[in-house]
Amino acid sequence: MKDGTLSMIWEALGNDRLTTRDASERLENLFGYRCPDDLAKTLSKYRKAGTVKGEISMDLGGWVWWVDDECRSTGEDQ
Numbered sequence: 018m019k020d021g022t023l024s025m026i027w028e029a030l031g032n033d034r035l036t037t038r039d040a041s042e043r044l045e046n047l048f049g050y051r052c053p054d055d056l057a058k059t060l061s062k063y064r065k066a067g068t069v070k071g072e073i074s075m076d077l078g079g080w081v082w083w084v085d086d087e088c089r090s091t092g093e094d095q
Contacts, residue, residue: 022059023068023092025050027084030069034083068092 029035029043041056052059060082063069068088074081 022052023063026060026063026069027089027092030082030084032083034081036074036077037080037082040082066091 025044025048026040029040029047035043037057037060040060041052044050044052044056057080060069060071060080064071064082068091069082069084070088071080071082073079
């Protein structure tokens with residue numbers, strides 16, 4: 018079962034591809050939540066676990082994050 022932070026991140030990302038900054042702003046707007054550690058570290062941890070996807074975007078000058086069906090099925094198993 019996924020944890021509460023992952024649930025919030027999935028909801029914040031929705032079906033969009035967001036930069037770390039945009040994801041942080043959306044988390045704060047939706048939930049009044051600020052990640053206790055650096056959000057990039059948290060997203061990287063989830064990326065390594067396969068529950069969030071991310072890649073460097075040269076156009077946007079940083080990481081872009083998203084969730085797909087593969088992430089959701091992996092997260093539900095945890």
